[in-house]
Amino acid sequence: xxxxxxxxxxxxxxxxxxxxxSTVSRxxxxxxxxxxxxRESIRSAAAALRxxxxxxxxxxxxxxxxTIGLLLPDTVSAFWGRLVKGIxxxxxxxxxxxxxxxxxxxxxxxxxxELLVSHHVDGLVVAAGSDIPDEELLGLDDxxxxxxxxxxLAGREDGLIRVGNFEGAYQVTQHLIALGHTRVAHISGPLWxxxxxxxxRGYRRALEDAGIPSDPHLVVEGDxxxxxxxxxxxxxxxxxxxFTAVFASxxxxxxxxxxxLYHRGLxxxxxxxLVGFDDQPFAAYxxxxxxxxxQPLFEMGQAAVRYLIGRIRGRAEVLPRxxxxxxxxxxxxxxxxxxx
Amino acid sequence: xxxxxxxxxxxxxxxxxxxxxSTVSRxxxxxxxxxxxxRESIRSAAAALRxxxxxxxxxxxxxxxxTIGLLLPDTVSAFWGRLVKGIxxxxxxxxxxxxxxxxxxxxxxxxxxELLVSHHVDGLVVAAGSDIPDEELLGLDDxxxxxxxxxxLAGREDGLIRVGNFEGAYQVTQHLIALGHTRVAHISGPLWxxxxxxxxRGYRRALEDAGIPSDPHLVVEGDxxxxxxxxxxxxxxxxxxxFTAVFASxxxxxxxxxxxLYHRGLxxxxxxxLVGFDDQPFAAYxxxxxxxxxQPLFEMGQAAVRYLIGRIRGRAEVLPRxxxxxxxxxxxxxxxxxxx
DNA sequence: TAAGCGCTTGCAACCGGTTGCATACGCTTG
DNA sequence: CAAGCGTATGCAACCGGTTGCAAGCGCTTA
Numbered sequence: 001x002x003x004x005x006x007x008x009x010x011x012x013x014x015x016x017x018x019x020x021x022s023t024v025s026r027x028x029x030x031x032x033x034x035x036x037x038x039r040e041s042i043r044s045a046a047a048a049l050r051x052x053x054x055x056x057x058x059x060x061x062x063x064x065x066x067t068i069g070l071l072l073p074d075t076v077s078a079f080w081g082r083l084v085k086g087i088x089x090x091x092x093x094x095x096x097x098x099x100x101x102x103x104x105x106x107x108x109x110x111x112x113x114e115l116l117v118s119h120h121v122d123g124l125v126v127a128a129g130s131d132i133p134d135e136e137l138l139g140l141d142d143x144x145x146x147x148x149x150x151x152x153l154a155g156r157e158d159g160l161i162r163v164g165n166f167e168g169a170y171q172v173t174q175h176l177i178a179l180g181h182t183r184v185a186h187i188s189g190p191l192w193x194x195x196x197x198x199x200x201r202g203y204r205r206a207l208e209d210a211g212i213p214s215d216p217h218l219v220v221e222g223d224x225x226x227x228x229x230x231x232x233x234x235x236x237x238x239x240x241x242x243f244t245a246v247f248a249s250x251x252x253x254x255x256x257x258x259x260x261l262y263h264r265g266l267x268x269x270x271x272x273x274l275v276g277f278d279d280q281p282f283a284a285y286x287x288x289x290x291x292x293x294x295q296p297l298f299e300m301g302q303a304a305v306r307y308l309i310g311r312i313r314g315r316a317e318v319l320p321r322x323x324x325x326x327x328x329x330x331x332x333x334x335x336x337x338x339x340x
Numbered sequence: 341x342x343x344x345x346x347x348x349x350x351x352x353x354x355x356x357x358x359x360x361x362s363t364v365s366r367x368x369x370x371x372x373x374x375x376x377x378x379r380e381s382i383r384s385a386a387a388a389l390r391x392x393x394x395x396x397x398x399x400x401x402x403x404x405x406x407t408i409g410l411l412l413p414d415t416v417s418a419f420w421g422r423l424v425k426g427i428x429x430x431x432x433x434x435x436x437x438x439x440x441x442x443x444x445x446x447x448x449x450x451x452x453x454e455l456l457v458s459h460h461v462d463g464l465v466v467a468a469g470s471d472i473p474d475e476e477l478l479g480l481d482d483x484x485x486x487x488x489x490x491x492x493l494a495g496r497e498d499g500l501i502r503v504g505n506f507e508g509a510y511q512v513t514q515h516l517i518a519l520g521h522t523r524v525a526h527i528s529g530p531l532w533x534x535x536x537x538x539x540x541r542g543y544r545r546a547l548e549d550a551g552i553p554s555d556p557h558l559v560v561e562g563d564x565x566x567x568x569x570x571x572x573x574x575x576x577x578x579x580x581x582x583f584t585a586v587f588a589s590x591x592x593x594x595x596x597x598x599x600x601l602y603h604r605g606l607x608x609x610x611x612x613x614l615v616g617f618d619d620q621p622f623a624a625y626x627x628x629x630x631x632x633x634x635q636p637l638f639e640m641g642q643a644a645v646r647y648l649i650g651r652i653r654g655r656a657e658v659l660p661r662x663x664x665x666x667x668x669x670x671x672x673x674x675x676x677x678x679x680x
Numbered sequence: 681t682a683a684g685c686g687c688t689t690g691c692a693a694c695c696g697g698t699t700g701c702a703t704a705c706g707c708t709t710g
Numbered sequence: 711c712a713a714g715c716g717t718a719t720g721c722a723a724c725c726g727g728t729t730g731c732a733a734g735c736g737c738t739t740a
Contacts, residue, residue, distance in 0.1 A: 007483075009696055020720050025698060035718060055458045056399040057696035060725045065396065078418035078621075088442060097455050100440045102428060115437050118395045143347070226625045255625045262627045281418075285566045285595045287602045287627045349726055360690045365728060373687060397726035400695045 008051045016045040028053070059120065066095060068308055069121035071112055072102040073128035078280060079252075080127060083149065086301020087125065094309055096122065103131070110136075117144075123308030125301075126151065145311035147304045147319070152194055159307070161300050161319055165195045168293040168324030169202025172275050173247055175291070175326065177210045180335035181245040181273060185218040187232040187257060189249040196224075199249045199277060217241055222253050229256025237264055244272060244335050251276035251283045254290055258331075269333035279327050289329035296322050348391045356385040368393070399460060406435060408648055409461035411452055412442040413468035418620060419592075420467060423489065426641020427465060434649055436462065443471070450476075457484075463648030465641075466491065485651035487644045487659070492534055499647070501640050501659055505535045508633040508664030509542025512615050513587055515631075515666065517550045520675035521585040521613060525558040527572040527597060529589040536564075539589045539617060557581055562593050569596025577604055584612060584675050591616035591623045594630055598671075609673035619667050629669035636662050 010024040017024065019038060027034045027042040034042075059065040070087060072080055084100070091098055101116050103109035109132040116124060117140065124146045126137060134154045137146050146153070149161040176184050186203045189196025200219070207214045218241060222228030229248050236243065237260065248254035254276030261272055268274045268288060276283060279294035300322055310317035350364040357364065359378060367374045367382040374382075385391075399405040410427060412420055424440075431438055441456050443449035449472040456464060457480065464486045466477060474494045477486050486493070489501040516524050526543045529536025540559070547554045560575060562568030569588055576583065577600065586601075588594035594616030601612055608614045608628055616623060619634035640662055650657035 007696095011696080021697080022699075022721080023719055025696095026719090029698080031699095033716095033718060038718080052454070052458055054400070054460065054696050056396050056405065056460060057725090058698080059396040060394070060400055060727085061696075061698045063725070078421065081418065084442075098441070101438070102424075114392070118392050120394065120396060226622065230625070255622060258627055259625050259629070282566065282595065282622060285570070285599050287598055289599070347726095351726080361727080362691080362729075363689060365726095366689090369728080371729095373689085375688060378688080394726050397695090398728080400697085401726075401728045403695070 007054070008049045009054070010051075012049055013042060013045045013051055016049065017042045064122045065120045066097065067099050067119065067121050068096050068123040068125065068305065069116035069119065070098060070100045071109065071116060071124065071126045072100060073109075074102060078282075079250075079278065080297075081281070082297035083127065083301040086298035086303075087305055088301075089298070090302040090305035094305070096305075096309070103128075122312050123147075125149065125304045125308070145308050147307050149300060149304065150193075150195055158318060161304060161322070163195070163295050163300070163322045164324050165198035166202040166205075168277065168295075168326070169199035169247070169249075170206045171202075171324075171326050172277070172291070172293050173203045173206035174210070175328075176245045176247065176273060176275065176332065177206060177212065179245075179273065179332060182212050182335075183215070183218065183243040184212075184245045184247055185220070185236055185241065185243040187220050187222045187229055187246065187248045187253050189222060189224045191221055196249055203247055218243055222249065224250040224252055226252045226256040226259075229253030229258075230260045231256070233257040233260035237261075245332070246272060246274050248274070248276050251278045251280040251290060251292055254292070254331075255282075255286060258286060258290075269331050270336070273332040273335075275332060283327070284329065286331075288331050291329045291332045292327050293324045294327050295324055347394070348389045349394070350391075352389055353382060353385045353391055356389065357382045404462045405460045406437065407439050407459065407461050408436050408463040408465065408645065409456035409459065410438060410440045411449065411456060411464065411466045411472075412440060413449075414442060418622075419590075419618065420637075421621075422637035423467065423641040426638035426643075427645055428641075429638075430642040430645035434645070436645075436649070443468075462652050463487075465489065465644045465648070485648050487647050489640060489644065490533075490535055498658060501644060501662070503535070503635050503640070503662045504664050505538035506542040506545075508617065508635075508666070509539035509587070509589075510546045511542075511664075511666050512617070512631075512633050513543045513546035514550070515668075516585045516587065516613060516615065516672065517546065517552065519585075519613065519672060522552050522675075523555070523558065523583040524552075524585045524587055525560070525576055525581065525583040527560050527562045527569055527586065527588045527593050529562060529564050531561055536589055543587055558583055562589065564590040564592055566592045566596040566599075569593030569598075570600045571596070573597040573600035577601075585672070586612060586614050588614070588616050591618045591620040591630060591632055594632070594671075595622075595626060598626060598630075609671050610676070613672040613675075615672060623667070624669065626671075628671050631669045631672045632667050633664045634667050635664055 010021045013024045014021045024042050027039045088098060099116060099119055099121055101112040103112045113132060124144055126146060126148045128150045134152060137153060138156055140146055147159045147161060153160050173184060188200045191197060204214055220232040220235060222232050246257050248257050254274055257274060258268055261268055266272050276290050276292040279292045283290040283292050303319055307317045307319050350361045353364045354361045364382050367379045428438060439456060439459055439461055441452040443452045453472060464484055466486060466488045468490045474492060477493060478496055480486060487499045487501060493500050528540045531537060544554055558581060560572040562572050586597050588597050594614055597614060598608055601608055606612050616630050616632040619632045623630040623632050643659055647657045647659050
């Protein structure tokens with residue numbers, strides 16, 4: 001409301017310290033060849049005036065923004081929290097900062113991407129963003145390094161963060177089989193989703209390797225949401241499918257499944273064993289605590305940043321392949337002798 | 341890796357269209373007094389060259405950034421999701437974009453705030469950010485409008501988004517009382533937190549108004565996390581406190597409480613009634629679905645944006661006062677005749 | 681037919697920094 | 711004592727836009 005621009009510039013500092021603006025710039029940015037005395041008087045003048053560099057001007061002059069962008073698929077859903085945290089943690093050690101945009105908030109991913117690009121981010125992390133074709137991202141990559149997580153990036157696989165979705169799903173299915181379950185239902189993620197497909201593949205392979213014929217009726221497609229888990233399970237139940245265990249492709253869907261079972265009077269794990277995927281924070285606090293597969297989202301976020309910073313500095317980086325870890329909790333139990 | 345700057349400028353367009361850069365600028369920004377024919381040829385040249393305005397340059401020239409900042413307390417915890425969504429939705433109708441920073445990611449809120457300020461955000465939403473003193477935010481407010489949610493902002497209460505925490509807590513406690521519960525435990529949020537204090541006050545007042553003496557042993561301080569809910573409840577149980585209902589000051593804590601009760605063999609709501617606060621997405625999917633109090637986070641986010649945009653345009657805005665709504669689900673039941 | 685007007689357009693300054701080049705200075709060295 | 715060198719600083723151009731001012735143009739009007 002008041003005067004809208006008291007902002008202090010290097011020229012103000014220059015005047016106070018009795019030097020030129022370029023000297024101020026050099027002194028502040030730590031350049032060589034500035035006399036210690038001058039530097040000190042500039043520093044103190046800057047402090048006295050509460051100077052804050054104008055990042056816009058800096059970016060414009062230097063050509064790049066000291067910012068990395070993060071494109072999220074939906075509005076900051078709980079799922080991505082740990083990834084973001086990893087990114088922020090890694091970024092804290094650099095002098096880059098984070099600009100986030102979410103695809104859902106912007107009609108479609110395109111507008112969000114546009115925003116990030118217009119802000120001249122020096123690097124970009126794309127989490128899912130399924131409606132943005134690979135080529136669009138690849139076109140970008142000539143100028144700006146990109147790393148993708150949870151999506152494809154054909155032709156630039158080195159910028160792809162991968163997790164052992166197949167192995168995780170295989171392992172958790174195997175666990176259920178080892179407990180004696182032979183009728184294992186699977187609620188998958190959307191099948192256009194690469195990771196959902198991998199998990200389904202892991203599930204199928206585990207059954208196959210154990211010599212258990214897989215029943216297509218036991219696989220229902222969901223979309224990772226709690227609601228989808230609920231509906232899929234209700235569907236399985238009301239269709240009279242015979243199963244003693246459920247493997248949901250996300251913890252959210254497992255939560256929905258749990259509720260459907262509860263409403264049907266079925267106890268987990270007494271009557272039905274239940275496993276999820278992701279190990280979201282709440283998984284340890286459901287009733288009963290959920291056996292699931294953890295993705296190292298935090299480390300993935302860190303790795304994404306390291307990769308980008310490396311590429312920005314012109315190095316050729318290679319991303320590690322991440323592995324999942326099995327989290328045994330209380331939602332699985334041996335199959336009951338007489339399954340109803 | 342390749343040539344790092346193919347970026348197209350208005351000068352490139354000017355050359356192609358055979359006009360000067362200033363005309364390009366005017367044509368593109370929709371200014372008056374540009375001949376229709378000229379405008380068209382500029383538009384098509386811009387499209388052909390895949391021109392994207394350099395926001396840095398624009399911001400610098402125009403003095404402000406067309407960006408509003410959002411300061412989040414911790415890393416994108418699930419809680420703030422709906423607020424962010426509301427903000428993004430409201431923003432979508434404007435030509436502002438969103439810059440998010442989280443306090444946790446940046447050692448302390450100060451660095452995050454600094455980032456936002458340096459980016460010259462035109463407006464700022466501060467969610468919590470407890471370690472930043474009111475004055476620091478107020479000092480800013482001379483230049484940049486600020487709106488706070490879930491924290492104090494002494495001396496500038498008009499920029500504060502308030503919810504009826506007291507009323508919500510009162511109502512939910514009253515509900516438990518109406519079901520016959522007289523021994524109602526409360527797991528509060530951290531007591532330096534304004535909203536946590538309000539909820540505690542609502543709880544106390546409801547008991548008082550019903551003529552039920554409040555027992556200080558039944559109030560345990562938590563910090564809104566699931567873990568805190570678990571620990572607080574275990575503490576109540578092992579201390580042998582006599583209670584038939586629990587009011588947790590957040591859904592997360594209610595989840596923790598639910599688990600503690602489960603491990604103790606207590607059924608919700610048969611043995612103990614349980615209510616939460618916030619109505620987070622998962623609340624409808626817990627076992628049993630959680631009775632709670634919903635905060636209109638989405639609307640709050642929208643209102644925050646409208647307020648800021650108004651203030652940016654120089655209008656004096658006034659924020660509505662938000663009310664909570666009671667969500668009755670399955671975690672509460674009448675007190676059993678013979679409470680153990 | 682000349683003055684006057686409004687619409688288009690270009691010139692140039694500016695936003696707040698960075699940086700190559702040139703200058704001025706003080707010192708060492710032959 | 712002059713040439714030579716390195717260090718400290720200033721000048722001015724530049725990053726990519728925006729915008730006030732003035733000039734050029736075609737047209738109307740007296």
